[in-house]
Amino acid sequence: MLIAAIETSCDETSVAVLRGNEKNSSVQILSNIVSSQIKLHAKWGGVVPNLAAREHVKNIIPVLQQALLSAKVQLNQVDLFSVTNGPGLIPALLVGVNTAKTLCYFHQKPLLGIHHVEGHLTGAFFDNYSTCKITPDDLPLLCLTVSGGHTQLIYSKNFLEYEIIGETQDDAAGEAFDKVAKMLEVGYPGGPIVEKLASEYLSEHGHSDTLKLPRPMLKNNNFDFSFSGLKTAVLYQWENQKNSAPEQALVDLKKQFCYEFQQAVTEVLTKKTVAAIQKHKPQTVILAGGVAANQTIRAALQKEISQNIPKTKFLSPPMTLCGDNAAMIGAAAFFRFQKLKKQNKLESLLQNWKNLPTLANASINAKLN
Ligand code: KG4
Ligand code: ZN
Numbered sequence: 001m002l003i004a005a006i007e008t009s010c011d012e013t014s015v016a017v018l019r020g021n022e023k024n025s026s027v028q029i030l031s032n033i034v035s036s037q038i039k040l041h042a043k044w045g046g047v048v049p050n051l052a053a054r055e056h057v058k059n060i061i062p063v064l065q066q067a068l069l070s071a072k073v074q075l076n077q078v079d080l081f082s083v084t085n086g087p088g089l090i091p092a093l094l095v096g097v098n099t100a101k102t103l104c105y106f107h108q109k110p111l112l113g114i115h116h117v118e119g120h121l122t123g124a125f126f127d128n129y130s131t132c133k134i135t136p137d138d139l140p141l142l143c144l145t146v147s148g149g150h151t152q153l154i155y156s157k158n159f160l161e162y163e164i165i166g167e168t169q170d171d172a173a174g175e176a177f178d179k180v181a182k183m184l185e186v187g188y189p190g191g192p193i194v195e196k197l198a199s200e201y202l203s204e205h206g207h208s209d210t211l212k213l214p215r216p217m218l219k220n221n222n223f224d225f226s227f228s229g230l231k232t233a234v235l236y237q238w239e240n241q242k243n244s245a246p247e248q249a250l251v252d253l254k255k256q257f258c259y260e261f262q263q264a265v266t267e268v269l270t271k272k273t274v275a276a277i278q279k280h281k282p283q284t285v286i287l288a289g290g291v292a293a294n295q296t297i298r299a300a301l302q303k304e305i306s307q308n309i310p311k312t313k314f315l316s317p318p319m320t321l322c323g324d325n326a327a328m329i330g331a332a333a334f335f336r337f338q339k340l341k342k343q344n345k346l347e348s349l350l351q352n353w354k355n356l357p358t359l360a361n362a363s364i365n366a367k368l369n
Pocket of ligand 2: 116120147148289290323324
């Protein structure tokens, strides 16, 4: 079967075409076009929802055409359309959802709404050859989703059923990376820049012991997170130290803040995830979301797992699929479609061209279709 997928929940306009193999339950990417709006939002230091929506409107048809062309697929050959219908920025989501609805109305095809985080989680099962397969041996699984909008520990015992066992009480980890970069005036989006400056600090100085930032909620007996206090600690310490530092030392001081901030985030994420693994004993642990591109966080979690819980399989998406993209949405749609088919529940998907809701704050357990 051929699947077309659309993702416009934040600042990437993305369309993918995938081929699902129902016999062996795997799905392959034929094309995955991502048009990023980073430059547009950089001057505001964050994503401006209405600007994002306007840009999605401009880009969605050219991106769709490019995805079809590069997959060598015609629109009327697509068997299933899918779209991220939550959570995300409403003006941005609506562009993708309305495009998908129009295509489904016109071509009389089924439409499946996909939760953005289910997309990220599924994306971790792609191999480097663009094929995604999930087997019963992978379950139960535990997923640490870390992005600009989410920091959650999700446990899944049964296929496509989820329980949130811990989450941030305030900012998401990616948002904290972005805000810290803004405070230090090092650029946007913060994640990759903070990572680069942190690694420069490490190679120039080794470990930092003259700056200490808090590790929020590390000692709490639960799997929740908090990053706003860490962000405020950066703000106060930075304001305090930058005024007394000589001009020529400021660049180095910024690198030190990036290093220590990244260390604090890494330690909290890793220790909490390891505690959750020890309690829930999953077969597979997943690191997903935009922040999963961070090599320090990836390596720390992988090392902790291989040293302390070596029988647990560790997965994170190929680097090209860490950020928002439509391929992960199309893969999630393929597995959901298969499950609905087994349950004889495909009928309503043909009515989704008019019925599919758009949900800004949907939980991963919400009814999305
Ligand atoms: O999943 P994503 O592309 O969009 C959302 O669903 O939010 O995640 C974007 C977030 C941004 O906050 C960005 O700064 C962060 O992921 N990010 C990183 C890195 N690359 C992207 N954070 C830390 N290190 C990175 N290398
Ligand atoms: Zn995302």
